[in-house]
Amino acid sequence: MPEATVRTSSADVQLAADYFHGYAVVGVLAVVGVLFVAVAFTAGRLLRPVVPTPEKLLTYECGVDPVGEGWAHTQVRYYVYAFLYVIFAVDSIFLFPWATVFAAPGFGGATLVEMFIFLGFLAVGLLYAWKKGVLEWT
Known part of the structure; x- marks a missing residue:
């Protein structure tokens, strides 16, 4: 039984390469974007000062110290x-x-x-x- 051969022209191969090249550009751009955000967050975490004080651990509401319950009725x-x-x-x-x-x-x-x-x-x-x-x- 003869085997069927698939003939592809160089134009078909070039078309497929161009097609996947467009997706590769989008994929690389997505990876670069994710890496940029990850590096920015990591740098922020490593470079920020961490000095917890009791005042900094309080709930902050417009500069007023919280007093009473946390429940408030809103219309x-x-x-x-x-x-x-x-x-x-x-x-x-x-x-x-x-x-x-x-x-x-x-x-x-x-x-x-x-x-x-x-x-x-x-x-x-x-x-x-x-x-x-x-x-x-x-």
Whole structure:
């Protein structure tokens, strides 16, 4: 039974070499990045002064010595406002790429419809938060 021979041309070999060369560059860059961080942390650990004192071992809160329990009641509405702010701040970032695409020729109508759909979702979310009474400060 004759053996099947696989013939590869030099162009195929060169293409494969170029393909793996791109991954090798990414791999070497990742290794260099990890080594850079490891060396920086190790140097910081070796070079820093270590002189523990009782004052340094206390919990630090804005320069005031901690007194009493560590438990404090916090209103949930602060987190809700912060969460809503983050949502709308991140969503507003999407308006900038939209503006650049909208300015490009040939994308006007479709991009305008997509942005109104996007803004509609934001409006529904804001309306939902308003109906639930989340935005009332009492």
